[in-house]
Amino acid sequence: MLKSIKDLHIISGFEMKQKAKKYEDEGHPVIHLELGEPDFDTPKNIRDAATKAINEGKTHYAAALGMPAFRETIANYIRKQKNIPSVTANNIVVTPGAKPILFYTFLSFVKPGDEVIIPSPGFSNYQVMADMQQAKTVNLKGTEENGFRVKAKGLFPLVNEKTKLLILSSPNNPTGALIEKEEMAKMAEFLKDKNIVILSDEIYDRLCFDGKKPISIASFPSMAEKTIIVDGFSKSYAMTGWRLGYGVMPEAIAKEINPLVVISNSCTATFTQIAGIEAYSGPQQAVEDMKAVFERRRNLLVKGLNQLPGVSCPMPDGAFYAFPNFKSYGMTSDEMCQYLLETAYITTLSGSTFGVDLDGYIRLSYATDESILEEALNRLETALKKLR
Ligand SMILES: Cc1ncc(COP(=O)(O)O)c(C=O)c1O
Incomplete structure (x- = not known):
């Protein structure tokens, strides 16, 4: 710790x-x-949209949780892409890159002594974030024999009354492994009555191969109410340096997070958000x-x-x-x-x-x-x- x-x-x-x-x-x-x-x-249509925005003077502060038009665009995308029909603009928090959503989640929900379940192998930031909050990490392991795909039965014994946060990551960094639909369904069924926040890191979900389709845990009944999805533009739109990401979360959590956004970042760059609107609304080729x-x-x-x-x-x-x-x-x-x-x-x-x-x-x-x-x-x- x-x-x-x-x-x-x-x-x-x-x-x-x-x-x-x-x-x-x-x-x-x-x-x-x-x-x-x-x-x-970064695709040219996205770069052009940003350049145009800068030249039009869209270079000032925006609303802390994101420009209304961008939050609307993201909500529309989430409804279709991740099959979560209940999502509206009020569920979206726009951030400079996806990482701030990890920060806000840990700051909001994890206290010293709490337990956080993280994937292992998994993105090293999860462990660091838990260390920052002086929380204990419990590892949800993927094994090489299973192609590192985590299974629901590996999760069940890890959950106890100290568990505050569960992180799922599909496809996973560093293994690229997906959590299969049946496994996700079993996890959702198990978690739906539990008082645990789920952080679903979906930053690679547009990069799945062999015709495979990822599934968000938030798309299962009652799960959107307890899930914070982390996603963004860095990986699928080759926009790492733009710093553009977002979280999808219950409206009450978005409101609670608002002061953290104001204190840490004020907002995400305006012209970057306009580029994000083009990324999601423009051609996807x-x-x-x-x-x-x-x-x-x-x-x-x-x-x-x-x-x-x-x-x-x-x-x-x-x-x-x-x-x-x-x-x-x-x-x-x-x-x-x-x-x-x-x-x-x-x-x-x-x-x-x-x-x-x-x-x-x-x-x-x-x-x-x-x-x-x-x-x-x-x-x-x-x-x-x-x-x-
Ligand atoms: C699993 C995972 N989540 C989140 C992030 C953070 O993405 P961003 O660069 O948009 O902050 C990364 C970046 O490496 C990642 O691999």
């Missing part, structure tokens, strides 16, 4: 990028597979095209990883990460990441930063060109051969 802000331990792609700089400065051609960021440009490219890259990378001696990697359902197992090399995840950086000039993220019992796994992002992924696989093969 956190005693001081100095105890916050974050290992993110940003840090790894920094580490790689030393090798780049020495002239080594580093392949970056660490960052969770699409390599595509660019999103489909990016998804198709990600799917091709996934196929290439995962096939290549499984051909490497001593490496296994389940097929991710979505997002743009692979989570291979390198355990047979007898190194910790941190050691393997460091080894790959030093010998193959490839940046990756250590699996152990994504949860418990994950030593030996590493996360590779395939948000990069196919030719670069092929080169990365070649370098991996050479580097691993030296260890055998």
Whole structure:
């Protein structure tokens, strides 16, 4: 548990990028597979909408919870895309990126000593946020044998009277695993009478492959009343640097969160929100095209990883990460990441930063060109051969 802000331990792609700089400065051609960021440009219609808004002087504060027209646009999208017909603009809280919704949820609902159920493997921010609130985390584990897909029966024994918050993440970062519809239905049935808030992280839900469709827990009866959906534009519209996200939550929670938004951010940039309206209302072909490219890259990378001696990697359902197992090399995840950086000039993220019992796994992002992924696989093969 956190005693001081100095105890916050974050290992993110940003840090790894920094580490790689030393090798780049020495002239080594580093392949970056660490960052969770699409390599595509933001679609032109979205950029144009923002430029026009700036030139029209839409550069002042907006309403704290979001511009009414944007909240309306998002509500409309949620009703259709996630099949939650009850959602209105009053349920939407617009934020600079999706991360603030995580912050507001923890600040609002989690006190010292509370229990928070988080996915493991899962996005490392959940653990950090729980540490900040001096809460205890309980791990909802996905295993490699199941392609890291969490199951309802894994959840049931974890819930007790101290449980305040449950985080679900589908598709998951770092594994890309979906929670299947039947499992989600069982979880919803179990949770509907429980006094637990559910944070459903759906930031990758437009990036699902093999024709698979994610399902939001909030779309099951009575679940929208206890769920905060986290979503945004960073991943599916290649808008990471714009900082544009939102939460979908019961109106009473949106009202409670309002002061937190005012204190921390005042509002989200006006012209960015106008770009968001264009993203959701304009043509969607660019999103489909990016998804198709990600799917091709996934196929290439995962096939290549499984051909490497001593490496296994389940097929991710979505997002743009692979989570291979390198355990047979007898190194910790941190050691393997460091080894790959030093010998193959490839940046990756250590699996152990994504949860418990994950030593030996590493996360590779395939948000990069196919030719670069092929080169990365070649370098991996050479580097691993030296260890055998
Ligand atoms: C699972 C998950 N949730 C939330 C976020 C935050 O997204 P944003 O960059 O919009 O704040 C990320 C970004 O890496 C993520 O992987």
